[in-house]
Amino acid sequence: MPLFSLSVYLIESRMSISKENEISTLANADTFSEQTEHLLEFSARTQAKASMLFITFEAVNTQLNEQQSKLVIQAISQILLSKARESDIYAHLDGMNFANLSVDTSEQHAKTIASKLKTDLAQPFLLADGTNLTLRTKIGSASFPTQGSNYTQLISSARSAAH
Secondary structure, eight states, rough: OOOHHHHHHHHHHHHSSSBBOOSSSSSOOHHHHHHHHHHHHHHHTTTTEEEEEEEEEEEEEEOOHHHHHHHHHHHHHHHHHHHOOTTTTTEEEEEEEEEEEESSSTTTTHHHHHHHHHHHHHHEEETSOOEEEEEEEEEEEETTTOOSSSSHHHHHHHHHOOO
C-alpha cells in the first residue's frame, strides 16, 4: 500500500472529523476513537499493520496547578506534532494521557517512535511562569491486528503495556 494513498485518506478523514481538544491542538478522545476506526478499516482492507502508542506523563518532584498543567499539555502537544509524519494521528485523551496511531513502516516502527519520543520528552520544560519541570514518560504500544482489532482493544493493550 503506498504511503501517499494512506496520507490522502487520513487527510480526508481528519477534515471530516476535526474536533480538537479544548486545551491542545490535538484530536480529543472521541475524535481519536473515530479516526482510529477509520484507519483500522483502511488497514484491514489493504492488509497494512498499524501501531497504537499510549503515552502518559507525570511531573517529577513538582505539584502542578491547573494553569501549569495546561501549559505542559500544550508543550507536549507541540512536541508530539513536531515529530509526526503526515500519516500519524496524535490525540490528547485526558489529563496527562496522549495517544498515537500510525501505520507501521517496519517491524521496529513502534519501538523506534517510542524511543525517539522518550528522548525528546525527557528534556526539562521551562514553563511561562518560570517553573522548571521534568516529566517522567511511560509509553506502551499495541499492534494491529495482533493485539487488537478495534480502538477499544488497542488502547486497552497499549495502556496496560505502559504500566
